[in-house]
Amino acid sequence: MADRLLYWKGCMSRLKVKGIADSTMELLDLMGIRYDTLGGDEGCCGSILLRTGYPEEAKKLVRLNISQIGDAGYTKMVTSCPGCYRTFASEYPKMIAADLPFNVQHISQLLSENLGALRNKLKPLKMDVVYHDPCHLGRHMGIYEEPRRLIKAIPGIRLAEFRQNRSLALCCGSGGGVRSALPDVSTAVAKSIIDGPLGPLGVRAIITACPFCYYNFNTAGGVEVIDLPQLLLRSCKGERSNG
Amino acid sequence: MDEWLNKKDLEFREWMLDERRRLGIDRAVKAYVSAKETALQKMPELEEMRKEVRLIKEESIRKMPELAKAAMDAIIDLKGMAYLAKDAESAQEIFKEVVGRGKLVVKSKSLTSEEICLNEALEEAGNTVYETDLGEFIIQLRKEKPSHIINPSVHVPREEVAKTFSQLLKREVRPDINGLVSVAREFLREKFCTADVGITGANVVAAKTGTIFIIENEGNARFVSNAPPIHIAITGMEKVVPTLSDAFKVVQVLPPYATGVLMAAYVSLITGPSKTADIEKTIVYGAHGPKELHLVLLDNGRTEMAKSPDFREALYCLRCGGCMYECPVYRILGGSFGNNYFGGIGIIWSYFTRGPEGVAAAINACTKCRRCKAVCPLEIDVPKMVETLKSRLVRDGYSHPRHREIMESIAKNKNPFGLER
Ligand code: SF4
Numbered sequence: 238m239a240d241r242l243l244y245w246k247g248c249m250s251r252l253k254v255k256g257i258a259d260s261t262m263e264l265l266d267l268m269g270i271r272y273d274t275l276g277g278d279e280g281c282c283g284s285i286l287l288r289t290g291y292p293e294e295a296k297k298l299v300r301l302n303i304s305q306i307g308d309a310g311y312t313k314m315v316t317s318c319p320g321c322y323r324t325f326a327s328e329y330p331k332m333i334a335a336d337l338p339f340n341v342q343h344i345s346q347l348l349s350e351n352l353g354a355l356r357n358k359l360k361p362l363k364m365d366v367v368y369h370d371p372c373h374l375g376r377h378m379g380i381y382e383e384p385r386r387l388i389k390a391i392p393g394i395r396l397a398e399f400r401q402n403r404s405l406a407l408c409c410g411s412g413g414g415v416r417s418a419l420p421d422v423s424t425a426v427a428k429s430i431i432d433g434p435l436g437p438l439g440v441r442a443i444i445t446a447c448p449f450c451y452y453n454f455n456t457a458g459g460v461e462v463i464d465l466p467q468l469l470l471r472s473c474k475g476e477r478s479n480g
Numbered sequence: 481m482d483e484w485l486n487k488k489d490l491e492f493r494e495w496m497l498d499e500r501r502r503l504g505i506d507r508a509v510k511a512y513v514s515a516k517e518t519a520l521q522k523m524p525e526l527e528e529m530r531k532e533v534r535l536i537k538e539e540s541i542r543k544m545p546e547l548a549k550a551a552m553d554a555i556i557d558l559k560g561m562a563y564l565a566k567d568a569e570s571a572q573e574i575f576k577e578v579v580g581r582g583k584l585v586v587k588s589k590s591l592t593s594e595e596i597c598l599n600e601a602l603e604e605a606g607n608t609v610y611e612t613d614l615g616e617f618i619i620q621l622r623k624e625k626p627s628h629i630i631n632p633s634v635h636v637p638r639e640e641v642a643k644t645f646s647q648l649l650k651r652e653v654r655p656d657i658n659g660l661v662s663v664a665r666e667f668l669r670e671k672f673c674t675a676d677v678g679i680t681g682a683n684v685v686a687a688k689t690g691t692i693f694i695i696e697n698e699g700n701a702r703f704v705s706n707a708p709p710i711h712i713a714i715t716g717m718e719k720v721v722p723t724l725s726d727a728f729k730v731v732q733v734l735p736p737y738a739t740g741v742l743m744a745a746y747v748s749l750i751t752g753p754s755k756t757a758d759i760e761k762t763i764v765y766g767a768h769g770p771k772e773l774h775l776v777l778l779d780n781g782r783t784e785m786a787k788s789p790d791f792r793e794a795l796y797c798l799r800c801g802g803c804m805y806e807c808p809v810y811r812i813l814g815g816s817f818g819n820n821y822f823g824g825i826g827i828i829w830s831y832f833t834r835g836p837e838g839v840a841a842a843i844n845a846c847t848k849c850r851r852c853k854a855v856c857p858l859e860i861d862v863p864k865m866v867e868t869l870k871s872r873l874v875r876d877g878y879s880h881p882r883h884r885e886i887m888e889s890i891a892k893n894k895n896p897f898g899l900e901r
Contacts, residue, residue: 248895248896251895253897283890285886285896286886286890287867288867288870289879289887291874291887292871294890372848372850376850377850405855406851407851410812411847412849413863415845418844419492421496425496
């Protein structure tokens with residue numbers, strides 16, 4: 238039986254930064270990867286509940302989500318949000334003390350796996366960028382190379398590195414429920430990266446692979462922020478970067 | 481809004497808006513990060529050693545009560561005095577008893593003494609207390625609270641230090657770092673020699689021999705522990721390890737992670753009070769060093785931590801302070817991100833040693849980014865503990881109103897933003 242893929246948008250890409258979900262779907266279409274979404278039936282992965290002190294409430298969602306996705310016959314699931322990815326892939330199995338009936342990936346993994354199908358579609362993009370490792374994707378899940386591999390696949394792009402990267406990358410400041418409880422703190426942390434280690438790199442844009450990082454860096458302002466699938470789509474379309 | 485939240489919000493705001501403090505922290509973080517990088521490169525052997533230290537700490541915490549007792553017995557055998565203080569109040573009582581009233585007390589840095597509000601207690605009892613660690617001295621004069629466990633005045637830039645010293649000496653002191661250090665040196669030298677009591681912390685204690693280790697760079701702890709006739713050391717009971725060789729491993733791992741040096745300038749090993757038998761082989765205590773040695777081991781919530789599978793790991797902490805410098809949020813919130821102890825690990829210690837009130841709001845600033853775990857020599861899983869503590873606090877009524885709204889919105893609308901389905 239063929240794999241059936243679900244694209245789990247996650248609350249941020251679904252409702253706050255829809256551009257991320259739209260670009261992701263457009264890119265998947267372009268690559269000929271078939272997927273479904275749950276549309277209005279998509280729920281919450283529970284990550285934010287786990288971070289803000291409501292593990293019992295999160296547990297209720299776990300069973301709900303697993304049966305919703307499993308019963309619909311999906312064998313694979315891909316997320317835009319590293320938070321959803323970590324929660325499904327690493328925390329759900331612990332909470333139910335069993336493997337999930339479907340495989341979970343972050344979008345960077347799925348795209349990287351299908352780089353063959355993507356590569357010949359990528360058109361040159363003359364841009365100096367830096368990749369920001371999202372905490373949930375990097376330190377929590379150990380995914381450091383896939384996003385870099387994808388960025389470097391774009392002809393003409395120059396990928397710089399923060400002095401402290403991968404497991405030592407700085408947090409953008411929005412995780413763990415901080416953005417909702419203390420928005421000024423989140424913004425100040427992001428700003429301290431933009432005003433601090435970003436400057437000497439002389440890049441035009443920060444590439445993220447997380448809608449929370451994307452949103453938070455944008456709020457802090459002063460630099461162009463591009464989510465990974467957005468960047469790849471831009472390259473596919475041969476769009477000249479503005480500016 | 482609840483009082484406990486309000487108070488912390490104001491404190492956060494104050495730190496965020498204070499450019500001078502940010503400048504101080506920025507400079508310190510930069511200096512620390514590059515010094516540590518160099519030190520770790522030069523000492524690849526630390527990779528193995530820090531793993532050994534982790535095992536030593538695991539064993540030590542497993543045997544914490546026995547080791548504390550063994551260390552105390554050893555010190556008493558040596559004609560020193562040793563105490564196990566169950567909480568801050570009883571520790572204060574021990575100090576008041578030993579120090580007495582109207583005494584001149586010199587201290588080297590000890591966060592454990594801050595934990596029990598020792599200075600306040602001693603001053604209330606009519607004693608004069610001088611902090612002699614430069615950083616502590618600065619903030620004592622400024623009547624501030626420490627903002628970092630290794631570098632308590634991390635938030636005070638040189639220009640501010642100059643102002644403080646000018647006030648102390650009632651003459652103009654220039655903001656030249658060398659000159660500022662000399663000012664402190666001259667002022668404190670006389671205090672060391674005339675003090676009645678010296679109080680230090682202890683970075684590690686070897687149980688079998690009852691040896692107290694004090695690690696420092698300034699040399700003040702040597703004076704404090706040696707010049708006055710009475711030396712009292714205070715430390716958490718989690719600092720006791722089985723043997724001298726265990727303690728030496730801790731001593732090797734701590735300095736590079738604490739200050740980016742290969743080794744601290746001074747490590748004092750103290751095994752009992754000063755003594756001589758040079759006249760007729762008769763032992764007399766208090767030859768050149770202190771006649772009395774007292775060790776106060778502090779429990780104050782540590783036994784409870786040791787028993788808890790969720791929080792035991794916090795006791796492995798060597799208090800190098802590295803994770804604070806490396807914390808992206810600490811860089812913004814400094815000394816307001818915690819309560820006596822700082823950063824994620826500090827929130828755990830504060831909760832157990834000082835209760836929920838002081839951390840219930842600060843905990844909301846932790847992004848659980850896990851950077852602290854990545855840089856910790858013992859790889860202590862702080863974010864996991866913070867998450868568990870957060871749920872405990874919520875259960876006990878300390879939930880953030882925004883988080884509550886989100887929880888309710890998810891239950892009702894399946895999204896956190898309060899948007900109708
Ligand atoms: S948690 Fe680790 S890095 Fe932080 S102070 Fe303790 S030992 Fe050092």
